[in-house]
Amino acid sequence: MPAAVRFSIAPVRSLGLRHPEALDLTPTGVLEDRRFYLVDDAGRLVDRLVVGHLVQIAADTDPAGETLRLELPDGEVVDGTVRLGEPIQTALHGRTAVGHVVVGPWAAALEAIAGRRVRVVRTDRPGGTRSGNPTSLVSQGSVDELARRSGVSAIDARRFRMLIELDGTVPHVEDDWVGLRIAIGEAILRVTDRDGRCAITTQDPETGERDLDTLRTIIGYRGLMPDRTGAPKAMFGVLADVERPGRIRLGDEVEVLRTGA
Numbered sequence: 001m002p003a004a005v006r007f008s009i010a011p012v013r014s015l016g017l018r019h020p021e022a023l024d025l026t027p028t029g030v031l032e033d034r035r036f037y038l039v040d041d042a043g044r045l046v047d048r049l050v051v052g053h054l055v056q057i058a059a060d061t062d063p064a065g066e067t068l069r070l071e072l073p074d075g076e077v078v079d080g081t082v083r084l085g086e087p088i089q090t091a092l093h094g095r096t097a098v099g100h101v102v103v104g105p106w107a108a109a110l111e112a113i114a115g116r117r118v119r120v121v122r123t124d125r126p127g128g129t130r131s132g133n134p135t136s137l138v139s140q141g142s143v144d145e146l147a148r149r150s151g152v153s154a155i156d157a158r159r160f161r162m163l164i165e166l167d168g169t170v171p172h173v174e175d176d177w178v179g180l181r182i183a184i185g186e187a188i189l190r191v192t193d194r195d196g197r198c199a200i201t202t203q204d205p206e207t208g209e210r211d212l213d214t215l216r217t218i219i220g221y222r223g224l225m226p227d228r229t230g231a232p233k234a235m236f237g238v239l240a241d242v243e244r245p246g247r248i249r250l251g252d253e254v255e256v257l258r259t260g261a
Contacts, residue, residue, distance in 0.1 A: 001168075001253045001254050001255060001256075002139055002166035002167055002168035002253070002254050003166060003167055003168075003251055003252060003253045004164055004165070004166060004184065004185075004248060004249070004250050004251065004252050004253075004254075005140070005165055005166060005167045005250065006158075007019060007020055007021075007022075007023050007163060007165070007248075007250070008158060008161060008162060008163060008165070009023075009030050009032055009033040009034075009163065010034055010059070011032050011033070011034075011035055011036060011059040011060055011061040011068070012034075012035075012036040012037065012038070012057075012059040012061075012068075012070075012120070013034045013036065013037040013038070013047060014037075014038070014046075014047040014048040014051075014054045014055065014200075015054050015057045015058070015059045015070075016055055016056065016057055016058040016059060017055075017158060017161065017205075018032075018058075018059075018060060021249065022247055022248065022249045022250070023163070023164075023247070024063075024245075024246075024247050025134075025135065025189075025242050025245050025246060025247070026126070026242065026245050027134075027245060028125065028126055028134050028242075029134025029135055029163070029242065030134075030163065031063040031064075031065075032061050032062065032063055032065070033134075033163070034123070035061055035122060035123055035126065036059070036061065036065070036068065036102070036120055036121065036122050036123070037090070037092070037097065037099075037120075037121050037123070038054075038110065038114070038118045038119070038120060038121070039088070039090055039118065039119050039121055040116055040117060040118060040119075041117050041119070043088060043089075043090060044090075044091075045090055045091065045092055045093075045097075046114060046118050047200075048200045048203060048208060049198065049199060049200060051113075051114050051115065051116075052200075052203050052207075052209060052210065053113065053207060053209070054113070054114065054208065055203070055205060055207070055208040056073045056113070056207065056208060057071065057072055057073065057110070057113060058070070058071040059071075063126070065122050065123075066081060066082055067079070067080070067081055068080065068082050068102070068104075068106060068120070070106055070109060070110070072109060073113070076109070078105050078106055078109045080104055080105065080106075081104075082102055082104065082122060083102070083103040083104060084100040084101070084102065084122065085100060085101040085102070085103045086101050087099070087100050087101075088100065088101055088119075088121055090121065093198075097121070097123055098123065098125070099121040099122050099124050100121065100122055100124065101119050101120070101121055102119075102120040102121065102122050104120075106120045107119050107120050132192070132241055133192055133193065133239035133240065133241060134242060135163050135164065135189055135239070135240045135241070135242060136162045136163045136195055136237055136238065136239050137162060137163070137164045137166060137174050137189075137237060137238050137240065138157060138160055138162045138164075138166070138174065138195075138237035138238075139165075139166045139167070139168045139170070139171075139172070139173050139174050140157065140166065140167050140168055140169070141168045141170045141171045141173060142171050142172045142173075142174065142236065143155050143157045144169070144171070145171035145172070146217060146218065146236070149217050149220070149221050150212060150213075150214070150217045155212070155214075156204075156205050156206075159200075159202075159203065159205045159212075159214070160201055160236065160237060161200070161205075162195075162237050164184070164248070166254060174191070174237060174238045175194060175238065177191040177238060177256060178191050178192070178194065178238060179191065179192075180256055180257070181256075181257040182240075182254050182255065182256050182257060183254070183255040183257055184248050184252050184253070184254050184255070185246060185247055185252040186244075186245075186246025186248065187242060187244055187245060187246035187247070187248050188242075188243045188244035188246075188257070189240040189241065189242060189243060190240060190243045191238050191239070191240045192238075192239050192240060192241055193227065193228060193238065194225060194227075194233075194235035194237070194238055194239070195235060195237040195238055195239050196225075196227045196231075196234065196235055197218065197233065197234045197236050198215075199215065201214040201236070202214050202215060214234075214236075215234045218234040219234045222234070222235065222236075
């Protein structure tokens with residue numbers, strides 16, 4: 001069975017990824033993942049659809065979201081304890097994020113890179129803004145098939161920013177798990193749906209520059225598939241709910257559970 005080969009979390013939405021050796025999955029996902037996000041002066045979301053090269057900034061936080069560390073491309077580090085200011089609600093791709101503006105030096109450090117005034121927000125709810133599907137999975141076989149269809153030798157799976165990357169050579173094996181329960185490490189996940197992709201997947205995961213038309217290629221060989229609302233999407237990888245919380249580690253294998261197991 002496929003096994004976990006890389007984990008990816010983003011303590012600040014759209015900033016650089018961290019790759020821990022283990023994850024503690026809770027009902028809302030990984031507590032540090034997407035705990036913070038950026039908005040402009042008008043309260044609108046600032047993500048990589050707006051500023052692609054945000055990915056060049058490394059970020060880190062603790063499970064409680066009480067500290068925030070940024071490492072800028074020039075090596076400058078901005079680190080400290082989080083203090084919360086006024087409450088804020090943000091429209092976020094069909095969801096509403098509820099949080100508080102973060103008081104401290106981070107926004108000023110980000111503005112030169114973002115090319116605009118920004119504010120840092122910490123979500124009130126650990127696990128970010130998701131109301132469901134806090135975990136995501138993709139197999140290397142799927143990524144290799146996309147590379148073949150794209151006419152390139154390889155594709156860096158980090159461009160998809162999936163929580164769990166799996167080895168294996170069968171393209172889109174994870175699609176077969178939709179509607180099923182899987183065990184990985186100490187956790188049990190219920191795979192709920194395929195993952196509808198956006199234009200961020202067309203960006204290089206190191207630089208944020210647009211370099212590969214992933215969406216056109218996915219649609220070209222997989223077609224458009226409806227999401228839960230019926231909207232047509234380019235689907236790649238799968239989403240899952242956490243049915244039984246627990247720790248997962250690199251090397252843990254996926255086991256598809258029998259009905260009732």
